Amino acid sequence: MKLFSSFGQYLLMLRGTIRKPENSKMYWKEFMHQSVEIGYGSLGIVVIISIFMGAVSAVQTAYQLVSPLIPKETIALIVRDTVILEFAPTLICIVLAGVVGSKIASELGNMRVSEQIDALEIMGINTKSYLVAPKVLGALLTIPLLVIISMVLGIYGGRLASSLGELVAADAFDRGLQSGFVIKNVYIGLAKAYTFAFIISSVSSYFGYYVRGGALEIGRASTAAVITSCVMILIADYAIAYLFL
Amino acid sequence: MIEIKNVKKSFGTKEVLKGVNAVFEKGKINIIIGASGSGKTVLQKCMVGLLKIDSGEILFDGRDFVTMSSEDKKLLRQQLGMLFQGAALFDSMTVEQNVMFPLDMFTDWERKEKLDRVNFVLERVDLKGSNSKRPDELSGGMKKRVGIARAIVLKPKYLFVDEPNSGLDPRTSRLIDTLIHDITKENNITTVVNSHDMNSVMEIGENILYLDQGRNGWSGTSKDVLFSKHENLNNFIFASEFFRDARDMRILEVKGLIEDERDMEKILREGLKSSGSDPSS
Numbered sequence A: 001m002k003l004f005s006s007f008g009q010y011l012l013m014l015r016g017t018i019r020k021p022e023n024s025k026m027y028w029k030e031f032m033h034q035s036v037e038i039g040y041g042s043l044g045i046v047v048i049i050s051i052f053m054g055a056v057s058a059v060q061t062a063y064q065l066v067s068p069l070i071p072k073e074t075i076a077l078i079v080r081d082t083v084i085l086e087f088a089p090t091l092i093c094i095v096l097a098g099v100v101g102s103k104i105a106s107e108l109g110n111m112r113v114s115e116q117i118d119a120l121e122i123m124g125i126n127t128k129s130y131l132v133a134p135k136v137l138g139a140l141l142t143i144p145l146l147v148i149i150s151m152v153l154g155i156y157g158g159r160l161a162s163s164l165g166e167l168v169a170a171d172a173f174d175r176g177l178q179s180g181f182v183i184k185n186v187y188i189g190l191a192k193a194y195t196f197a198f199i200i201s202s203v204s205s206y207f208g209y210y211v212r213g214g215a216l217e218i219g220r221a222s223t224a225a226v227i228t229s230c231v232m233i234l235i236a237d238y239a240i241a242y243l244f245l
Numbered sequence B: 001m002i003e004i005k006n007v008k009k010s011f012g013t014k015e016v017l018k019g020v021n022a023v024f025e026k027g028k029i030n031i032i033i034g035a036s037g038s039g040k041t042v043l044q045k046c047m048v049g050l051l052k053i054d055s056g057e058i059l060f061d062g063r064d065f066v067t068m069s070s071e072d073k074k075l076l077r078q079q080l081g082m083l084f085q086g087a088a089l090f091d092s093m094t095v096e097q098n099v100m101f102p103l104d105m106f107t108d109w110e111r112k113e114k115l116d117r118v119n120f121v122l123e124r125v126d127l128k129g130s131n132s133k134r135p136d137e138l139s140g141g142m143k144k145r146v147g148i149a150r151a152i153v154l155k156p157k158y159l160f161v162d163e164p165n166s167g168l169d170p171r172t173s174r175l176i177d178t179l180i181h182d183i184t185k186e187n188n189i190t191t192v193v194n195s196h197d198m199n200s201v202m203e204i205g206e207n208i209l210y211l212d213q214g215r216n217g218w219s220g221t222s223k224d225v226l227f228s229k230h231e232n233l234n235n236f237i238f239a240s241e242f243f244r245d246a247r248d249m250r251i252l253e254v255k256g257l258i259e260d261e262r263d264m265e266k267i268l269r270e271g272l273k274s275s276g277s278d279p280s281s
């Protein structure tokens, strides 16, 4: 029951974000600010995770490919497809749900608890559109970019691990990368990235925006935001895989 | 002038405002007093539209805020200033950005013009030169003053203040009170203050509304408030023995100075000065 009313409130919040801005310049400024916070702020962790997850997937694929009948280049191909289809969008977005989601939820929660949201409302500003929309749009702009970076770095990490561990030579790896490449996989990966970006930003905004109480509740809200985002990401991941693969 | 008629507000089954009526006059400090939990904050939040009332009317110079179109509401809100209990400064912004924010949002002035206005109000609240400070560097009293500056930067017609003195030492409290008083008088604002601090009430209050568990308990001027016969109000005002004793002493003192006891109340009310025998002067 509570789940349904929360979901209803979530949808109402989203509908409330679609309003004509009081002052487009200020909204633009807020959008840019959020894009930098979300995108640039998470770049470091995305770089590190991407390289390592590519490396690990290369090592594990090599470990499982014992048959002499399968050429070593296949490792590159498997790394490429798993990174593009699953690792870059899903794993990165699960991490971003933690990094970005908790930031959004606690920022809004703090604004709610310290009456900053009320102060904006009093001034005649639609806080749903001023506070939530720039975050959602900023996430939709930057998270897919981060995922593309992650795809490239993940494959690079796989290549690096392959040549360092003498699993596959670099030129063989490059040959493998080019074989049987379908652009559709990239589109699916990006579709996931957009979906997950929307989930992370809107769900975390919801939990932060409707916080009641004090500092303790802000902490609870950001935990709830992260958990809910992660679960929804996994459900959406499964749905997209089921529909498109 | 703001007039509220039979305002009711419940949360679930809990009735917080049980039909409140009041008139808040222009150019005056209108104070809402009452014990904690009596509904002062809820009433103010209803008046500014942060909470939706269940029934009743809220008239800003005759125009009903509740039934107004959302466009009109937006315009009216730009004439409202509010100082929150915790000041509610935007903590990602500097003092200057906080105060300039309403100007950025609602005017198309040049930056120079906006900065002049910001510096003017900052000077008015005695915070000249604090432009680049961040909220977490400010003391409680300074935060409130920045809050006042932000509330008045768009020259509001109506000013709402929730517990201006909570968390402040007595001296800082009086400074904030004086500031609210002076700003109200200078700009002829309709000011509504929530307070449970009797010092403020006596210092700056003009019209007093006593909320008694969500009902109109008593209303009148600050001169009358000490002599009301309302039992709960008396218990509220004279919660401290000290004040009760002080009043009784004062009464005894005055008694000694006059022949006819019936004049006593009048003299107390008008102050001893007017009778030419103020022992403290």
Ligand SMILES: Nc1ncnc2c1ncn2[C@@H]1O[C@H](COP(=O)(O)OP(=O)(O)O)[C@@H](O)[C@H]1O
Binding pocket: B011, B014, B016, B034, B035, B036, B037, B038, B039, B040, B041, B042, B043
């Ligand atoms: N959002 C809310 N939901 C439920 N109850 C509330 C809410 N806000 C205030 N109340 C209740 O309304 C009553 C009056 O609160 P309030 O107006 O804050 O009192 P005051 O400001 O006079 O101390 C309190 O009992 C409080 O618990």
Ligand SMILES: [Mg+2]
Binding pocket: B040, B041, B042, B162, B163, B194
């Ligand atoms: Mg209160």
